[in-house]
Amino acid sequence: MFLQQLVNGLTIGVIYALIALGYTMVYGILKMVNFAHGDIFMFGSFLGLFFMKHLHMPLYLAFLLSAAATSAIGVVIERVAYRPLRTADRIVPLISALGVSTFLVSLAQKLWGTEMHPFPTAFGRGTVTVGSITFSEIQILILVLSFILMLGLHLFVTRTKTGTAMRATSMSLTNAALMGINTNHMISLAFAIGSALAACAGIMVGIYYNAVYPTMGYMAGINAFTAAVLGGIGSIPGAMLGGILLGVVENLGGAYISTQYQSVISFTILIIVLMIRPTGILGKKDINKV
């Protein structure tokens, strides 16, 4: 029972982590919460559904194309709705983000209606039993793919020149520019990667719950944002840790206390962590002292 709940919690936790990474990468550089990120996740899910249902593509192609298209959407959103406001008051881009969020939900409703769409895949419905734990195929896909994506991101930001430049940019936009780094490219890249990860999460969630709908980004966004704050917003390992922790705690709480209290439990954890460490588990206070 415990191990089973742990696996279920991990499954949803890695999903939170994937979405949380988008919040944290953007926040890390721009110090801005991209309120539209949950809706980007929703769009990724719908695009995956579209590629499979209407263009009859295999699942892996749906992942690839949705990730590519969604990252383009993320880049365009930043270019059109956030970049022109970069020197404005901090509240201004936040309002713009809320506008983008509303726009994406309305657009999805216009294109696909307000109802829930089942995900047309035979994949993921079977199960595998290991000892006392039963994994559904989709759980295995979620755990394995999320792990690969997170490992890939980790290697990218720690081992490559561009990834290092992205981290440098999140430490200081100005000092990164003084290295000859085109910081606008780094910002676009953060949006592209964050949106692609959200799209993958969107498809996986769509299959897992067998439901895709225009407002699905709302709760997923709030939970993932909570995870990012829990782990320390701005920190990439923090987002991974926060997502997994939140998923596991929420699930165990739901199983042993009551599913009614799931959100209460996660927010209680968040508040306790923030009381002890206001910057989140792996968050930095202020990286640049200048």
Next chain:
Amino acid sequence: MTENRVLLEINDLCVKYGAIPAVKQVNLRLYQGEIVALIGTNGSGKTTVLRTISGIVRASQGNIRFEGSEITKLEPHRIVQRGISHVPEGRGVFADLTVLENLKMGAYIRKDKAAIRQDIEQMFSLFPRLAERKNQLAGTMSGGEQQMLAIARALMARPKLLLLDEPSMGLAPLIVKEIFRAIRSVNREGVSVLLVEQNTKMALAAANRGYVMETGSIVVQGDAEELKNNAVVKTVYLGMH
């Protein structure tokens, strides 16, 4: 240094923060191979001049030319590509990157991997302390070490002109000496230097020429030797009465 070719030329530069002027009608010239000192009291606009050269803040009037072509409106990363590296006030090292990663970021605009590796070794011989700490996070180093790293990192771009903003700030005299020795040696290798300093004595000892700023304007300029004996400089900046 006797070539007399103008490398950097600042003409009638004005910079404002909002409505408040920080730099007013500044004219400055730096010849190839020179070390030029820019000194002045707190808040006189020295940092603003450097930040405008690098494109971080924008001129409201006037222009800046580098090697004869205008750079006033270029983006900061383009200015680095032209050959200007800026060591900012407060050093600006990437605290969560290692010494080695910081140096590699300094070479961001370059693609010649083998030469980059050689230059890193050269930085380690210029500042041996950095070699011992190459895998240490920059944020955990002392102020002096961070300053050395900031200078080495700027040099990794192989600049023609190095902008230094108060490299001696907050450092012990021995470290300041080491840093000035490095600045001289880098200059001898052909890198021109625009040096902002509060430590007027050290700055004028290292520089060929100097400019003195007060509330946004250049008030005195001349050869370093001349400035050392200038009455204003003597009383205000060298503490002689």
